[in-house]
Amino acid sequence: MANLNETHDPALTSWVESANQPGTEFPIQNLPFAVFRRRGQPGGFRPGVGIGEQILDLRELARNKPFDGLAAVALAACDQPGGQLNEFMAAGQETWSALRLALSRALRTGSPLRQALAGALVPQADAEFTVPARIGDYTDFYASIHHATTVGKQFRPDNPLMPNYKWVPIGYHGRASSIGVSGQRFVRPMGQVLPKGASAPEFSASRRLDYETEMGVWMGQGNALGTRIGLDDADTRIFGLCLLNDWSARDIQAWEYQPLGPFLAKNFATTISPWIVTMEALEPFRVAWERPEGDPQPLPYLDSPRNREGGAYDIRLQTLLTTEKSRAGKSAPAVLSETSFRHSYWNVAQLVAHHSVNGCNLQAGDLLGTGTQSGPTPEEAGSLLELTSGGQKPLTLPWGEERTFLQDGDEVILRAWCEKPGYPRIGFGSAAGTVLPAAAD
């Protein structure tokens, strides 16, 4: 199933020494994209590719014109005025692949291009990042049945999983303007909440602030309005994946979400990882996508042999927490949960095929969230709402504090990586965000 080429060879090493260290997230087999600048220098955001502890500055590299053919076209597409990747994303799979191959060869141990590239390296420690594309539209899905079931029990005890769930990859539109990269700090939202037993709401800072551990899907080549992307085309239209934290105010959500869905409970902040791991880098980690026994087969537009054979991706997801106290005491972050994206009830190709089946036009740089990724066991849940049973069973953190929902100063860190025997780890970096106190009115 997997479509592998020389860039996936596990034996490859790089002349960038840190890319060869055991446990690095950015070996030469990864080559994730980000948009960055040297810290403290205004302006000048530009695209880069992660390699070990360095970033290869693609704007700087483009000046040297090191590549020929399609790779040269690809590099030029990366070098746009604002630094964002939309034009490169729109260029399509062949173009992405040509640049990956050229970069893989140029960064390999013994490459004659080493001199040409060495001047374009920037240490990641000296960089700051921004959202890597102009996000035209942001959509969030609800693709984990374990999450949907557990949360459904809390919001609708008599009706946890809607009758449509196993047929429709449920999704809704989200807010693009409040999406920020790792390091985002946002104020606790104010809003209407309905105190227990009350008939009138009060205006208050959210008391049930939560995170949601998701993957983000970056669209590459889109579709014209009125056309659709078929399931087996969808893989080649997706540029790559990132981490995504869909911060959620559960008390605001419970009061506002009927009948048109979440709104102010979600749109105050969304934190993504700056790094985009390409679908080509993830190719070795495709796994079969299976329906649980007895569940209906999807409608034809969501079902194909190819998709069943390898539509899922085995990506480990980890959620960590630090607090003011843990940071003061220099405690290691608490691991709140771990799971794999392979458990998702709907896979990324299905999300794209569904989104466009009515003719809705997707565009390069659109971002799709997968919805909270919770695994089959309660410990694998991707939100505090699930881990604490709606705030009824506090978690005790290793340094002694308890948490039901997030406190001011809390920092949630998402991490993800792919690993398997005989293959270097392919990492996503992290998406960290911190809760600030609510704004005084």
Place this chain on the structure above:
Amino acid sequence: MANLNETHDPALTSWVESANQPGTEFPIQNLPFAVFRRRGQPGGFRPGVGIGEQILDLRELARNKPFDGLAAVALAACDQPGGQLNEFMAAGQETWSALRLALSRALRTGSPLRQALAGALVPQADAEFTVPARIGDYTDFYASIHHATTVGKQFRPDNPLMPNYKWVPIGYHGRASSIGVSGQRFVRPMGQVLPKGASAPEFSASRRLDYETEMGVWMGQGNALGTRIGLDDADTRIFGLCLLNDWSARDIQAWEYQPLGPFLAKNFATTISPWIVTMEALEPFRVAWERPEGDPQPLPYLDSPRNREGGAYDIRLQTLLTTEKSRAGKSAPAVLSETSFRHSYWNVAQLVAHHSVNGCNLQAGDLLGTGTQSGPTPEEAGSLLELTSGGQKPLTLPWGEERTFLQDGDEVILRAWCEKPGYPRIGFGSAAGTVLPAAAD
């Protein structure tokens, strides 16, 4: 309450003769904005102001540098590379107002600038239009209680109006990419629908395709993430209003909308009028905003003396239909309904204050739909779902055809205007869109 100035003087006339014709929608007191180009000429979209049957080309005008001071700054802000109005929208109320005053004086009968402006006029009949701003995010509200109640009865007979409705201006995020201007033609969406009595959905073209008659609210100056726009500031942060048709596939919606709201039922197309009527032009049509007796007063962030005194706008809304048959027979469009935006349960300042109360950042060029505007009587409803009682009572059109939901070839035309004795009519132009047959798979 109303904040009137010399541009509102009903006695003003223009040297553009068509602006003085009785019944014109674009008298000199209006001066709405659009982005246009001469038909058939590629590229070159630019901002313009409607006057009578002409458009004053602001890019052409900017070359002549006819204005001084803030009006000159404003005109320069209009003249951006892509032609869109985002920079001008972000410039704020004072800047908008300075340009309005300068244009009003320059277009007045007897203006010494007549020669300078005459060369920048383009007949509307020769123009084609585009979406007038880069829409960062599109939000749709649900602000008519008459619509919410009637529709709620059909979707949830036991629970038509949710307990939150009278407290929360219910809204959800929509799709920006599929928004088009008047003249939009879109294919009937395909999707999952649940046949009556069935337990499994089928894949089909929508059989219950509907329109929704709404106003659109164009944001001007936005707010930084983590801050909010107060109710009494909201008016001056809104650039203007347009018409908006939120096309809806009721059968797809009924099956998909639980629990996260409408998605594919709405995002295949949204049609707006190209013209934006500024809030300053609407100032004479402010009216008191009143809660029905016995309804709760809004929470403080949604309530102020100023808002109660004049937060609503008396804008007449009209929905018309033509069909293939009516056009072949040259019948006049059928008037499906008329109402006024003054009946909206939530007004535009409340929508903006609510949207940002949690710190969500609104940006210049964001578009907010008000939700379907249905008046208090059944004939004033803004959708076929309401007018035909969910498809059970077909409408008979003047030329003999019947309609429950829209057929292929049907064209829905929204119109709006303000009128009152002794004041010229302030019109919005129209938002027309046509249904094409579903795409063959």
